[in-house]
Amino acid sequence: KPTYLSDYRPPAYRATHTELTFDLKPDATRVKARLHLERHPEREAGAALELDGEQLVLKSIAIDGQPLEQDEYALTATGLIVHRVPERFLLDTEVEIAPQENTALEGLYLSNGMYCTQCEAEGFRRITYYLDRPDVMATFSTTVIGDATREPVLLSNGNPVERGELPSGRHFVTWEDPHPKPCYLFALVAGDLQKVEDSFTTMSGREVALQIWVEEENLDKTDHAMASLKRAMTWDEETYGREYDLDLFMIVAVNDFNMGAMENKGLNIFNSAAVLTHPHTATDAAFQRVEGIVAHEYFHNWSGNRVTCRDWFQLSLKEGFTVFRDQCFSADVNSAPVKRIEDVSFFRTAQFAEDAGPTAHPIRPDHYIEITNFYTLTIYEKGAEVVRMLRNLVGWEAFRRGSDLYFGRFDGQAVTIEDFVGCMAEASGLDLSQFMRWYSQAGTPEIDAHGEYDYANAEYHLTLRQRTPATPGQPEKKPLHIPLRMGLVGTKSGRDLPLTLNGDSLGSDAVIHLCEDEQTFIFTDVSEAPVPSLLRGFSAPVQLRFHYSREDLAFLMASDSDGFNRWDAGQRLAMLALDDLIAAHRNGVEKVMDPRVVEAFRALLERGGDDKAVLAEMLTLPSEAYIAEQQPLVDVDAIHAARTFVKQSLAVTLRDEFMALFEANRSDAPYAPEPEQIGQRSLKNVALNYLMAIEDEQGIESAQAQFRADHNMTDVRHALTLLTHSSRTDLADPALRAFGEKWAHDPLVMDQWFSIQVTRPQSDALDRVRYLMDHPAFSLKNPNRVRALVGTFANQNRVNFHRIDGEGYRLLADVVIELNRLNPEIAARLITPLTRWQRFDETRQDLMKGELERIRAEELSPNVYEVVEKALA
Numbered sequence: 001k002p003t004y005l006s007d008y009r010p011p012a013y014r015a016t017h018t019e020l021t022f023d024l025k026p027d028a029t030r031v032k033a034r035l036h037l038e039r040h041p042e043r044e045a046g047a048a049l050e051l052d053g054e055q056l057v058l059k060s061i062a063i064d065g066q067p068l069e070q071d072e073y074a075l076t077a078t079g080l081i082v083h084r085v086p087e088r089f090l091l092d093t094e095v096e097i098a099p100q101e102n103t104a105l106e107g108l109y110l111s112n113g114m115y116c117t118q119c120e121a122e123g124f125r126r127i128t129y130y131l132d133r134p135d136v137m138a139t140f141s142t143t144v145i146g147d148a149t150r151e152p153v154l155l156s157n158g159n160p161v162e163r164g165e166l167p168s169g170r171h172f173v174t175w176e177d178p179h180p181k182p183c184y185l186f187a188l189v190a191g192d193l194q195k196v197e198d199s200f201t202t203m204s205g206r207e208v209a210l211q212i213w214v215e216e217e218n219l220d221k222t223d224h225a226m227a228s229l230k231r232a233m234t235w236d237e238e239t240y241g242r243e244y245d246l247d248l249f250m251i252v253a254v255n256d257f258n259m260g261a262m263e264n265k266g267l268n269i270f271n272s273a274a275v276l277t278h279p280h281t282a283t284d285a286a287f288q289r290v291e292g293i294v295a296h297e298y299f300h301n302w303s304g305n306r307v308t309c310r311d312w313f314q315l316s317l318k319e320g321f322t323v324f325r326d327q328c329f330s331a332d333v334n335s336a337p338v339k340r341i342e343d344v345s346f347f348r349t350a351q352f353a354e355d356a357g358p359t360a361h362p363i364r365p366d367h368y369i370e371i372t373n374f375y376t377l378t379i380y381e382k383g384a385e386v387v388r389m390l391r392n393l394v395g396w397e398a399f400r401r402g403s404d405l406y407f408g409r410f411d412g413q414a415v416t417i418e419d420f421v422g423c424m425a426e427a428s429g430l431d432l433s434q435f436m437r438w439y440s441q442a443g444t445p446e447i448d449a450h451g452e453y454d455y456a457n458a459e460y461h462l463t464l465r466q467r468t469p470a471t472p473g474q475p476e477k478k479p480l481h482i483p484l485r486m487g488l489v490g491t492k493s494g495r496d497l498p499l500t501l502n503g504d505s506l507g508s509d510a511v512i513h514l515c516e517d518e519q520t521f522i523f524t525d526v527s528e529a530p531v532p533s534l535l536r537g538f539s540a541p542v543q544l545r546f547h548y549s550r551e552d553l554a555f556l557m558a559s560d561s562d563g564f565n566r567w568d569a570g571q572r573l574a575m576l577a578l579d580d581l582i583a584a585h586r587n588g589v590e591k592v593m594d595p596r597v598v599e600a601f602r603a604l605l606e607r608g609g610d611d612k613a614v615l616a617e618m619l620t621l622p623s624e625a626y627i628a629e630q631q632p633l634v635d636v637d638a639i640h641a642a643r644t645f646v647k648q649s650l651a652v653t654l655r656d657e658f659m660a661l662f663e664a665n666r667s668d669a670p671y672a673p674e675p676e677q678i679g680q681r682s683l684k685n686v687a688l689n690y691l692m693a694i695e696d697e698q699g700i701e702s703a704q705a706q707f708r709a710d711h712n713m714t715d716v717r718h719a720l721t722l723l724t725h726s727s728r729t730d731l732a733d734p735a736l737r738a739f740g741e742k743w744a745h746d747p748l749v750m751d752q753w754f755s756i757q758v759t760r761p762q763s764d765a766l767d768r769v770r771y772l773m774d775h776p777a778f779s780l781k782n783p784n785r786v787r788a789l790v791g792t793f794a795n796q797n798r799v800n801f802h803r804i805d806g807e808g809y810r811l812l813a814d815v816v817i818e819l820n821r822l823n824p825e826i827a828a829r830l831i832t833p834l835t836r837w838q839r840f841d842e843t844r845q846d847l848m849k850g851e852l853e854r855i856r857a858e859e860l861s862p863n864v865y866e867v868v869e870k871a872l873a
């Protein structure tokens with residue numbers, strides 16, 4: 001049964017203070033809860049008290065000290081109802097739970113012998129009976145009792161206020177969190193952990209202790225997370241004026257975790273993959289990911305915790321805003337253009353696909369069956385794009401004033417997206433009512449642009465037409481307010497021309513607003529024929545079509561003043577060539593490489609450029625997944641063949657240039673995850689990629705030498721990937737064996753070893769997946785292992801997952817069926833590639849639907865049920 005946004009009502013009762021006592025035992029943890037409850041002022045008197053609770057064994061219940069009789073309450077599968085309660089009262093309950101049996105990793109569970117929690121969104125109801133909804137905010141006081149030897153460390157939110165010894169080798173710590181919070185921000189950790197400590201002085205001069213808690217063997221992997229945390233704290237003070245509000249900030253690394261990390265108040269819990277780094281175990285990309293996630297969770301302290309969501313339909317209120325904040329942070333401390341390129345290429349591949357599939361939903365959905373299915377690219381990344389558009393619409397200063405207004409006015413409250421956008425409207429004086437449609441309308445808007453230069457009148461006419469395709473449940477779409485940043489690049493001068501619209505001069509880089517289905521913009525005093533540079537910086541999350549000639553694109557690649565659009569022009573040019581080759585492959589015609597692409601790449605290599613990371617991006621072809629997104633019907637084999645052909649053609653013609661680029665960017669400097677070094681490594685490794693695409697002898701030697709040199713994980717992993725993906729088993733096997741033996745003890749490195757093998761384009765990849773699922777380092781119970789092996793295969797090895805014999809689909813469905821029982825959240829996520837069946841040929845469609853139907857025949861968790869039903873609807 002779905003939950004609807006339109007059914008929202010405040011709760012009949014609310015908790016103002018919550019006292020918890022945990023007596024930890026793996027199979028029988030006792031949780032005592034004393035809730036200070038009162039009738040909600042907006043609700044009528046006399047309503048029953050309804051508490052959420054799942055998989056709890058109730059041991060006792062009392063109101064104001066009086067134990068309840070059997071007939072005074074009722075237990076259901078999803079909660080507890082007390083028929084009559086006073087206006088204000090204390091409710092005492094005691095329940096028993098079994099953390100050891102908890103494989104769903106929601107609520108309280110054990111990970112490597114360590115107790116930890118994940119309560120967002122609705123995990124707290126698996127810990128105790130409660131009003132498990134974000135608009136109930138209480139102060140918490142938590143006592144944790146554990147075994148002094150097995151659990152020397154006992155953590156919860158806020159500040160420790162008391163600790164002591166207990167009989168039979170037990171001990172306790174009491175924590176107090178003075179900031180009212182919804183229970184989804186509750187956290188508890190207990191185990192044999194070690195800490196790394198540092199401190200931070202806030203802008204008002206308060207001293208905050210910073211602690212990162214890990215298993216002993218990981219103590220040497222915390223430096224980067226700690227440094228990132230301090231950078232994030234400074235950035236949020238300088239950029240948003242937001243200061244930290246407790247004396248202690250803790251991060252804990254756990255091995256078994258469904259997502260990246262969680263922003264529990266004062267006690268962030270991280271997937272170990274999202275916090276641990278060491279030059280020998282983590283790649284540059286992992287270092288940057290850790291920095292971004294540490295910042296993201298820290299930023300939630302304001303955008304999420306101090307001001308939270310009224311209900312889960314508002315999830316993007318905190319997630320979209322916080323992703324936008326972490327993206328800006330990463331852009332500020334790294335290469336900003338590269339950060340934007342990376343984010344957009346990921347977005348256009350994965351979010352566009354979500355928007356085009358059966359699970360498409362608005363940034364603010366209006367109903368759901370299982371909220372954990374809505375921690376999606378749409379809520380997070382499209383939500384961030386919409387906040388970015390707001391920032392650009394109102395300008396940074398008004399945006400900052402709006403953000404101050406929002407944090408000030410709603411501090412300590414649970415609010416809605418209207419409250420946020422309302423602050424931006426108030427601070428800027430702009431009418432944002434049409435803009436609000438971005439939150440309720442699903443699907444990716446398509447813009448068809450047509451331009452014409454009128455020599456005689458020195459005018460440029462730009463016509464824009466917008467259309468958002470129908471999505472499930474939304475057949476009709478209204479026009480959106482789309483801000484389009486653009487320039488006109490003069491073909492003679494190679495410069496941005498001044499823009500004049502309706503007599504107003506807008507400078508040479510301007511934003512025009514498309515608000516209707518179709519609009520024509522007439523630029524006057526355009527002194528030479530231009531090529532339009534549209535949607536600069538990806539100023540709106542739309543699909544923009546314009547009939548550029550290949551000459552136009554090569555020109556923009558070289559001359560556009562906007563770095564992002566220079567990169568995008570390169571991608572478009574490569575796409576045009578790829579389209580031809582895909583068609584040639586399908587028609588059995590001989591493939592011919594477009595010399596204009598080769599020349600554009602040669603020009604890039606000759607020009608060089610000072611941002612090596614940008615150059616590396618420009619030399620990288622669109623991924624198979626992105627190419628697939630651009631095709632009306634996905635032909636995985638043709639796409640793979642076409643992309644390989646382009647890569648090899650470029651490599652053959654520009655072999656010496658790539659070799660020179662590789663040599664020029666080698667370095668023995670001590671590893672540092674700094675933007676400049678990272679850029680240089682990417683560039684060198686892109687060059688090696690091309691050389692290996694043609695199995696160049698010198699390239700092979702270089703890859704082997706880079707693997708053996710063992711300088712840092714970025715280089716080792718890249719070399720190992722190239723050797724493993726080559727057609728020569730004599731290159732792959734010894735390297736894989738050496739790496740696997742060396743890192744057998746480190747699960748996060750073994751994840752990389754799994755991923756590298758299952759992305760092999762060779763036809764034995766699927767057999768490898770099955771074989772590796774029996775490897776001692778693999779476990780279906782660990783989400784990181786599942787993602788590294790099965791998720792990576794299904795999402796990144798397109799030719800083998802989509803094998804025409806259906807074996808790839810069958811393998812995925814087998815895993816989903818097993819995980820449906822163990823971990824429904826991960827199971828539901830894993831189905832994604834099967835939900836995209838409409839995009840493929842009839843044979844594959846039937847095979848994919850067949851597997852979805854096989855899943856549907858099982859006894860399903862709500863998570864898997866919701867996804868499968870939508871996929872087959």
Ligand code: ARG
Nearest residue numbers: 120121259261262263372375
């Ligand atoms: N709020 C967390 C974050 O984005 C994610 C928690 C997701 N929880 C879940 N059960 N899916 O930082």
Ligand code: ZN
Nearest residue numbers: 296300319322
């Ligand atoms: Zn978040």
